[in-house]
Amino acid sequence: MRNVREVKFNVITDNRGKMIPVEYPKQLEFPLKRIYYIYDVGEGIRRGFHSHNDLEQVLIAVNGTVKILVKTPYEEEIVELNDPSKGLYIGPMVWREMFDFSENSVLLVLASHEYDESDYIRDYNIYEHKAKTYFRRRK
């Protein structure tokens, strides 16, 4: 769907284990300005519930599994992250919700910009309105 795609990272495997490097522009399409990781998420918890005006992100379950709902006014998809080499790119103006965090799951998020509260859209109705304008301009 628009502004969302799965990315596959190259795994360096040898008898010492597995290693995945990520740097711009080799494995990542934006310069890495911020990371965060989410863990200790209880059963039944659903989080996210926002979009960004400009921010680009790649989400990776570096341990365990997490499901991601990505949604625009036109499309909707659920992606299960279940492999450290599988990333989910989420561009601007995509609503996202994260759920079904497995025990010991760790969701690593790579972001294209520093934290900026003004870039968040946390109200779905406002999001839907803005997103319709955004995607109409980009048809």
Place this chain on the structure above:
Amino acid sequence: MRNVREVKFNVITDNRGKMIPVEYPKQLEFPLKRIYYIYDVGEGIRRGFHSHNDLEQVLIAVNGTVKILVKTPYEEEIVELNDPSKGLYIGPMVWREMFDFSENSVLLVLASHEYDESDYIRDYNIYEHKAKTYFRRRK
């Protein structure tokens, strides 16, 4: 010890779980140019065995536990990483070895520069010689 220190990241905790953000310069002392993560490391494996001329890194066990030996010609320490909020800063000219990776451990490494093979020192004798010069100049 010199060029090595533990860093503590701020954890944002609420009823949805835990979240740790890392960006420069708020939580990190160098701009984030590269990350890599190491996982699926078998029992008894020891890895690392190198130093860097210039690279700065922060190591974090985002899941499980990992032990890190950090060593210079003058000092030596073993640090157990066992908490996603605990990082180990390793600056230039420090020999490092990683071992005792627990099951499902994931070692996340944040680095100050893109990958550069010429920055690695992989021979301990060459390292020791270079490190003595390096630390003598910085006394």
